Amino acid sequence: MRRARIENELVSKGHVACPGCGAALAMRYALNVLGPKTIIVLPACCWSVITNRHPECCLEVPVFHTAFETAACVASGVRAALEVKGDNDTNVLAWAGDGGTFDIGLQALSGAAERNDDIIYVCYDNEAYMNTGVQRSSATPWGAWTTTTPATHFKGQEKKNIMEIMAAHRIPYAATASISMPEDLMTKVERARVARGTRFLHIFCPCPTGWRSSPDLTIELARAAVESRAFPLYEIFDGAKRRLSLDPAPPAPVADYIRPQGRFRHLDSAQIEAIQNRVDEEWLRLTKLIENNPA
Amino acid sequence: MKEYADYDAAAMDLLRTTRNTLANKTGSWRHLRPEFGLKAAACAAACPAGNPIARFMSAAADGRFEEALRELKKENPLPGVCGRVCPRPCEAACNRAEFDEAVGTRAVERLLGDMGAEFGLCLPAPAAKTGKRAAVVGGGPAGLSCAYHLALSGHDATVFEAGGEPGGLLRFGIPAYRLPREALDRELGFIDALGINMKTGCRADAALAARLLDEFDAVVAATGALVSPGLGIEGEGLAGYFKGLEFLAAANAGKAAGIGKSVIVIGGGNTAVDAARCALRLGAEDVAVMYRRGREDMPASDEEVAEAEEEGVRFVFHAAPAKLVGEGGRLRGVALMRMKPGEPDESGRRKPEPVAGSEREAHADAVIEAAGGRADNPFGRALEVDEWGATDNEKLFLCGDAAPGARTVASAIGGGKRAAIRADVFLRGSDFGALKGALLVGGAGAASAAAHRAGESAPGADGSVVRFKNVNTAYFSRAARAAKLERLSPEARVSGFEEVASVSGVAAEAARAEASRCFRCGECDDCGNCLLFCPDMSIIGKTAGAGAAPGFDGDYCKGCGICARECPRGVIGMIEEER
Ligand SMILES: Cc1cc2nc3c(=O)[nH]c(=O)nc-3n(C[C@H](O)[C@H](O)[C@H](O)COP(=O)(O)OP(=O)(O)OC[C@H]3O[C@@H](n4cnc5c(N)ncnc54)[C@H](O)[C@@H]3O)c2cc1C
Numbered sequence: 001m002r003r004a005r006i007e008n009e010l011v012s013k014g015h016v017a018c019p020g021c022g023a024a025l026a027m028r029y030a031l032n033v034l035g036p037k038t039i040i041v042l043p044a045c046c047w048s049v050i051t052n053r054h055p056e057c058c059l060e061v062p063v064f065h066t067a068f069e070t071a072a073c074v075a076s077g078v079r080a081a082l083e084v085k086g087d088n089d090t091n092v093l094a095w096a097g098d099g100g101t102f103d104i105g106l107q108a109l110s111g112a113a114e115r116n117d118d119i120i121y122v123c124y125d126n127e128a129y130m131n132t133g134v135q136r137s138s139a140t141p142w143g144a145w146t147t148t149t150p151a152t153h154f155k156g157q158e159k160k161n162i163m164e165i166m167a168a169h170r171i172p173y174a175a176t177a178s179i180s181m182p183e184d185l186m187t188k189v190e191r192a193r194v195a196r197g198t199r200f201l202h203i204f205c206p207c208p209t210g211w212r213s214s215p216d217l218t219i220e221l222a223r224a225a226v227e228s229r230a231f232p233l234y235e236i237f238d239g240a241k242r243r244l245s246l247d248p249a250p251p252a253p254v255a256d257y258i259r260p261q262g263r264f265r266h267l268d269s270a271q272i273e274a275i276q277n278r279v280d281e282e283w284l285r286l287t288k289l290i291e292n293n294p295a
Numbered sequence: 296m297k298e299y300a301d302y303d304a305a306a307m308d309l310l311r312t313t314r315n316t317l318a319n320k321t322g323s324w325r326h327l328r329p330e331f332g333l334k335a336a337a338c339a340a341a342c343p344a345g346n347p348i349a350r351f352m353s354a355a356a357d358g359r360f361e362e363a364l365r366e367l368k369k370e371n372p373l374p375g376v377c378g379r380v381c382p383r384p385c386e387a388a389c390n391r392a393e394f395d396e397a398v399g400t401r402a403v404e405r406l407l408g409d410m411g412a413e414f415g416l417c418l419p420a421p422a423a424k425t426g427k428r429a430a431v432v433g434g435g436p437a438g439l440s441c442a443y444h445l446a447l448s449g450h451d452a453t454v455f456e457a458g459g460e461p462g463g464l465l466r467f468g469i470p471a472y473r474l475p476r477e478a479l480d481r482e483l484g485f486i487d488a489l490g491i492n493m494k495t496g497c498r499a500d501a502a503l504a505a506r507l508l509d510e511f512d513a514v515v516a517a518t519g520a521l522v523s524p525g526l527g528i529e530g531e532g533l534a535g536y537f538k539g540l541e542f543l544a545a546a547n548a549g550k551a552a553g554i555g556k557s558v559i560v561i562g563g564g565n566t567a568v569d570a571a572r573c574a575l576r577l578g579a580e581d582v583a584v585m586y587r588r589g590r591e592d593m594p595a596s597d598e599e600v601a602e603a604e605e606e607g608v609r610f611v612f613h614a615a616p617a618k619l620v621g622e623g624g625r626l627r628g629v630a631l632m633r634m635k636p637g638e639p640d641e642s643g644r645r646k647p648e649p650v651a652g653s654e655r656e657a658h659a660d661a662v663i664e665a666a667g668g669r670a671d672n673p674f675g676r677a678l679e680v681d682e683w684g685a686t687d688n689e690k691l692f693l694c695g696d697a698a699p700g701a702r703t704v705a706s707a708i709g710g711g712k713r714a715a716i717r718a719d720v721f722l723r724g725s726d727f728g729a730l731k732g733a734l735l736v737g738g739a740g741a742a743s744a745a746a747h748r749a750g751e752s753a754p755g756a757d758g759s760v761v762r763f764k765n766v767n768t769a770y771f772s773r774a775a776r777a778a779k780l781e782r783l784s785p786e787a788r789v790s791g792f793e794e795v796a797s798v799s800g801v802a803a804e805a806a807r808a809e810a811s812r813c814f815r816c817g818e819c820d821d822c823g824n825c826l827l828f829c830p831d832m833s834i835i836g837k838t839a840g841a842g843a844a845p846g847f848d849g850d851y852c853k854g855c856g857i858c859a860r861e862c863p864r865g866v867i868g869m870i871e872e873e874r
Pocket residue numbers: 380381382432433434435436437438455456457458462463464465468469497498499500517518519520521543565566567569672673694695696697701702703704705707
């Protein structure tokens with residue numbers, strides 16, 4: 001199979017993401033679709049560092065560095081300014097981490113979504129506050145080690161379901177995507193690009209540094225998360241109709257995904273079994289929802 | 296209200312970034328680096344003929360059959376032959392076997408070889424003439440492969456062959472029901488096409504051998520292992536006793552008759568099984584192969600034994616002849632001993648020993664001896680030879696069954712090629728010591744003549760062989776073997792010498808479907824994974840043609856290893872960075 005090629009290479013070499021960074025790839029794919037007529041709003045997160053220090057910036061499009069909790073509302077403001085200028089075809093892209101989305105930026109995001117402001121909001125999810133040294137977020141999965149949930153007191157809460165929160169806002173388009181499936185990811189960015197109103201993409205981005213995983217495994221882990229159904233790929237239209245992008249049947253054991261990661265090293269097989277059961281339950285819940293509300 | 300223009304422009308510029316990150320050479324972070332050296336597929340490292348399997352599979356999977364055949368012919372002049380009779384060590388080594396089922400390499404090779412009927416010989420372009428003359432004694436697969444590669448290297452090659460036609464055991468040993476003569480003759484067309492001087496009916500004796508050494512710039516002995524040692528027991532003078540190779544030669548020439556109703560063949564290799572199957576085809580009703588060891592020790596391939604059994608050949612194991620019994624000069628039967636496995640011998644197999652008092656007589660109208668032949672050549676029997684066929688006489692080379700090593704068609708082709716390369720280096724006066732490390736596929740397999748002619752390294756010459764662990768199976772889905780052999784009914788088979796096995800279905804479809812199963816280990820097909828998955832945009836796309844790998848940008852690559860991990864086919868490896 002011949003893979004998609006990147007036509008718009010809008011991330012320049014020399015960025016300072018860690019070796020094997022999944023988030024760096026997510027940006028590469030998204031900008032390939034959105035093209036040079038894009039304004040990025042970047043709150044505090046790894047990506048605000050990846051761009052490299054002033055006066056350099058690896059992104060070949062305009063970027064606003066903003067406060068941690070403000071990605072969505074600054075994006076709304078940029079859109080308003082563009083409207084005043086009569087510019088309707090520049091994409092406004094809020095690009096935030098899971099901390100900046102699931103936690104501190106949720107209020108601003110909810111506000112923008114409730115107003116259905118015309119922005120694309122991407123949450124690149126590396127499942128912790130990585131930029132500041134791997135603290136837990138509400139996107140960190142159950143069982144994971146972080147510096148604030150040490151192995152002896154690993155995270156005891158489930159990952160928050162951000163997609164259902166966004167669906168509850170009845171926004172026109174929301175989708176999950178994985179960097180292991182760039183073509184699917186880019187198709188979804190394109191669907192987001194052509195829609196109007198608040199569009200939300202949740203992109204799963206392994207982080208070798210914070211996950212204590214070998215950098216060469218970044219794609220493999222992203223793929224294993226999909227194939228084991230730990231991170232299902234689907235879309236939600238108008239907050240109601242849903243569509244599965246891929247049914248990994250039969251699914252790979254979730255242990256294939258968990259085992260290579262240092263952040264789960266302390267888990268015994270019973271605990272991994274518990275994760276497996278949770279994944280199975282969630283899949284059932286999701287597929288029922290999709291069955292009842294097909295797109 | 297303050298307008299934008301009222302702000303201090305210099306202060307605004309302080310907030311704005313002015314350039315991208317290209318000045319920031321993140322390559323300095325790296326402690327591992329990707330490498331893209333041409334690697335050998337596991338199958339190619341195991342093919343004694345050095346077939347470029349992944350390369351021709353790539354072309355065949357795309358339906359570019361003529362190109363596929365051309366790739367094959369760079370290394371092997373006889374794909375249609377190997378594609379029929381090779382015991383396929385490539386398939387035993389195939390990485391896909393650990394995924395679902397080995398790729399049907401031999402079947403694809405056969406189909407491509409046969410496409411020569413449509414595409415012609417598809418020979419590589421020969422090098423410029425050197426004016427050097429080489430004599431090859433023996434026109435079997437080893438001598439023919441040697442003459443082929445000598446001619447492609449620009450030398451004048453003359454083959455001296457004792458038989459009336461070239462081919463050696465391919466013609467007078469292996470019967471037409473396994474290797475139809477059209478398939479053989481079609482591929483031998485290279486002899487004329489390359490202007491090889493073929494002197495048939497010319498058996499070299501010691502005097503001619505000495506003259507050749509005088510008159511030619513290099514001489515290659517490829518005289519096979521055709522001397523039958525006989526059974527060495529009482530009764531070999533009886534009418535009804537045959538030497539296997541002579542019997543086969545007569546049968547293959549359509550000149551064998553009067554073999555009788557019941558036939559006993561003594562041996563366990565190709566000769567035994569083919570002699571038995573020929574006997575059936577010549578009207579024998581009860582044919583038994585008697586072998587002094589067990590089934591697992593038989594040198595004949597399982598495939599052939601199975602075909603023979605379907606045709607009605609009986610196999611009797613742990614039995615050896617003590618003497619031949621006759622009446623009035625005519626054979627009546629054989630006195631057989633039961634054998635039991637004793638101590639292991641040099642080959643690791645247990646040496647058979649007779650069981651005392653187990654002698655019994657078995658009736659037979661004919662007995663065919665089918666022990667392995669002994670090597671012979673007119674240059675002196677005790678020639679010392681290295682793995683390149685070089686002897687202690689710098690202008691004399693030895694290859695094929697006449698030299699030590701495996702006795703198969705593919706090894707004869709590979710051996711002839713090695714001797715041709717070694718002789719070419721000698722004829723050109725080049726330094727072989729500097730060259731030889733770069734010539735072996737996978738560092739230990741067959742030599743690559745294509746690499747030698749191009750002055751390049753053979754795939755994986757440094758020992759890098761793509762194994763299953765280097766293949767990323769996430770990019771392949773399971774698929775049952777597409778090119779399957781179908782066989783005539785046993786009744787139809789024994790009524791003549793028609794070819795037993797053929798590949799089912801339409802040739803082009805079968806070839807394409809089977810080639811599509813191949814992972815193409817080590818062979819970059821420009822799939823784009825590495826380009827797409829590098830987080831640092833540091834893969835520089837492929838710039839050259841077939842097989843060429845991409846490169847990487849050392850200024851920025853951080854050495855994460857994703858490209859190597861995500862390459863479906865093991866083209867990329869990670870090595871320690873030298874700093
Ligand atoms: C019955 C049988 C079946 C076989 N089946 C298979 C099989 O299915 N698959 C497989 O891989 N291998 C098979 N083999 C083995 C294979 O045929 C040999 O390993 C191979 O042919 C060796 O090639 P060669 O060129 O070294 O020798 P040969 O094929 O023996 O050729 C030697 C040639 O040299 C000529 N010659 C000898 N002495 C002189 C001289 N003094 N002057 C001039 N010419 C001379 C001979 O006439 C002959 O043509 C089989 C062998 C036999 C006997």
